[in-house]
Amino acid sequence: MKVPLLDLVAQHQTIREEMMATMTRVFDSQQFIMSADVADFEREVADYCRVKHAIGCASGSDALLMALMALGVGEGDEVITTAFTFFATASAITRLGGRPVFVDIAYDDFNLNVELIEHAITPRTKAIMPVHLYGQCARMDVILEIAAKHNLPVVEDAAQAIGSDFQNRRAGSMGAIGCFSFFPSKNLGGAGDGGLMVTNDDALAAKLRILRVHGMEPKYYHQVVGICSRLDGLQAAVLRVKLRYLDQWTESRRANAARYNELFEAAGLTEIVVPKVHADGRHIFHQYTIRCRHRDELKTHLQKAGIGNEVYYPVPLHLQQCFEFLGYKRGDLPVTELAMLECLSLPIYPELTAEQQQYVVEKIAEFYRA
Numbered sequence: 001m002k003v004p005l006l007d008l009v010a011q012h013q014t015i016r017e018e019m020m021a022t023m024t025r026v027f028d029s030q031q032f033i034m035s036a037d038v039a040d041f042e043r044e045v046a047d048y049c050r051v052k053h054a055i056g057c058a059s060g061s062d063a064l065l066m067a068l069m070a071l072g073v074g075e076g077d078e079v080i081t082t083a084f085t086f087f088a089t090a091s092a093i094t095r096l097g098g099r100p101v102f103v104d105i106a107y108d109d110f111n112l113n114v115e116l117i118e119h120a121i122t123p124r125t126k127a128i129m130p131v132h133l134y135g136q137c138a139r140m141d142v143i144l145e146i147a148a149k150h151n152l153p154v155v156e157d158a159a160q161a162i163g164s165d166f167q168n169r170r171a172g173s174m175g176a177i178g179c180f181s182f183f184p185s186k187n188l189g190g191a192g193d194g195g196l197m198v199t200n201d202d203a204l205a206a207k208l209r210i211l212r213v214h215g216m217e218p219k220y221y222h223q224v225v226g227i228c229s230r231l232d233g234l235q236a237a238v239l240r241v242k243l244r245y246l247d248q249w250t251e252s253r254r255a256n257a258a259r260y261n262e263l264f265e266a267a268g269l270t271e272i273v274v275p276k277v278h279a280d281g282r283h284i285f286h287q288y289t290i291r292c293r294h295r296d297e298l299k300t301h302l303q304k305a306g307i308g309n310e311v312y313y314p315v316p317l318h319l320q321q322c323f324e325f326l327g328y329k330r331g332d333l334p335v336t337e338l339a340m341l342e343c344l345s346l347p348i349y350p351e352l353t354a355e356q357q358q359y360v361v362e363k364i365a366e367f368y369r370a
Contacts, residue, residue, distance in 0.1 A: 003347050003356045005308030006185055010351040011249075018241055026237045034213075035233030041240050042196070048163070048243065049170045049178070051198040053205035056231030057212050060159040060181025063195040064092035066229065067155045067177040068127065070207040073098045077126035081157075082112050083318040083328075084336045085131040089157050090317045098126065099326065102318045104333040108276040110289070110343075111138035113335070118146050127153050132161035132171050134312075134345075135187070135253075135286035136278065140166050140174045147175075155179065162188050163250050165282035172198045177208070182239055187253070187286050188246050194235040252350035253285040259354060260288060260346070263361040271368045287312060288348035294367075295344050301367045307360055310345045 012019065026037065038056050046054040057063050073079060075097035081089055083102040090100040101120050106113040110133045117128065128147050130138040140156075147154045154175030158164075161171040162180050172178020182194035199205050210217045215226030261274050273291040277283045289312065292298055302309050316336045318328035330337065346360055 001356065001359045002306040003308060003352075003360055005310055005345070005347050006349050007351055008184060008189070011349070014351075015241060015245065019238065022237050022241050023234065026234050032233045033230060035236070037233045037236040037240060038231050041231070041236040041243070044240060044243055045180075045196060046198065048246075049173050049198050051170075051173045051178070052200045052202070053198065053208075055197045055199075055205060055208045055212065056236060057195045057197065058229040058231065059193040060179060060183065060195040061088040061092065062212075062227065062229040063159075063179035063181070063197045064088055064129075064155070064157060065095060066208055066211045066227070067179055067197055068092055068096055068098070069211055069226075070204050071127055071153050071155070071176065073126050076124060078122060078124045079127045079129050079155075080117060080120050080125060081129040082131050082133075082336075083316040083333055084110060084313060084339055085133060085157065085317065086159070086313070087317065087320075088159075089129065089131055090323065093129070094323075099124075100317070100323070101125070102326075102328065102333060102336075104335045105339065106139075107335055107338075109136055109138075109278065110134060110339060111136065112143070114139045114142040114146070117143065118150075121146075121150055121152075125150070125152060127155055129155045129157055130175075131157040131159075132164060134275070134289050135161050135164055135284040136275075137161060137164050137166035137171050137281050140169070144174060153177075159183075160186065160286040161284060162186070163246055163282070164284045166278075167280050173200070176201060177204060182235065187250065187284055188239060188242055190235040190242075191238045192232075192235060194231050194239065195229075196231065249350040250284045253288075253348055254283070256348050256350070256352050256357065257283070257285045257288050259357055260348075260361070263357060264364075267361055267365045269365060269368060272364070285348050287345040289343050289345045291339070291342040292344055292364075293342075295342055298364065298367050299344060302360075302363060305359075305363045307363060308347055311340075311343060312345055313343075314340055316340055
């Protein structure tokens with residue numbers, strides 16, 4: 001049996017007719033830049049995320065960059081974040097001349113350890129940027145309390161978390177700005193790159209809209225130095241179709257996660273730890289990530305059995321060569337460094353069958369029996 005890590009072809013087949021008609025409509029209109037589809041998609045995502053404003057852009061990386069630009073992050077400013085995340089989280093800070101200040105993660109959910117955040121605040125701290133990793137929100141109640149105490153804005157990196165909730169509030173809606181990615185492998189993925197920012201702040205929304213078009217308002221009059229980062233009309237149209245199915249797909253992912261948990265429990269595998277789901281949130285399972293002994297050997301075993309898997313992330317950001325100038329060394333973030341050795345993400349996509357999941361668990365059990 002073959003079990004890919006992600007099967008976008010299977011998803012596409014379920015909506016192919018609708019998608020082809022949508023793409024034909026866009027091509028016939030020849031409206032590709034800042035089109036009606038972009039405006040409609042922004043309104044629909046704002047409603048979905050329960051916020052006042054949604055501003056589309058070219059990628060999730062640009063969303064993070066412009067969020068920090070709008071908040072005035074610049075040379076020498078510090079932004080508190082996690083090292084256990086995709087590169088864009090910290091690169092956005094660095095590109096503006098700021099310094100990422102990495103805080104260790106909590107063992108149970110891979111998100112920022114909120115007990116360590118306040119110790120990392122200095123007079124140069126400009127913002128806090130939690131990441132809702134793998135589709136589960138960070139402990140935003142504590143993060144927002146700390147931020148309010150120190151008068152710091154919070155930027156939510158919700159690239160992996162569209163539709164996840166924390167205490168009945170949607171990911172991205174709780175901080176000053178929330179940032180999303182529509183990379184094809186995301187739960188809501190486009191036909192290429194795409195991103196979006198959400199906020200309830202009218203002034204920040206206006207800044208973000210100007211920043212994405214070279215700082216231009218009105219046309220050919222530039223108030224600030226912005227960037228060119230617009231969400232394509234074609235991508236917006238594709239995403240509008242997929243948004244209608246997002247909750248359905250999310251529930252399938254959640255059901256698959258529950259099935260994995262049952263199968264692992266039945267197999268009695270003490271060598272692995274299944275994902276922890278907080279009772280006061282909604283995990284959308286962008287990834288189903290286990291902790292396991294002998295991770296690299298298990299990874300090879302699964303690959304030989306035709307089972308897709310991935311390590312997110314094998315080298316945390318504080319140990320990346322490009323961030324050596326920050327002065328971190330091995331041992332500085334022990335829980336993060338343990339995660340880099342233990343984590344393995346298994347197939348969790350909505351179209352995954354029960355038989356495929358049974359096969360995955362059987363092969364994992366086979367490995368540990370040996």
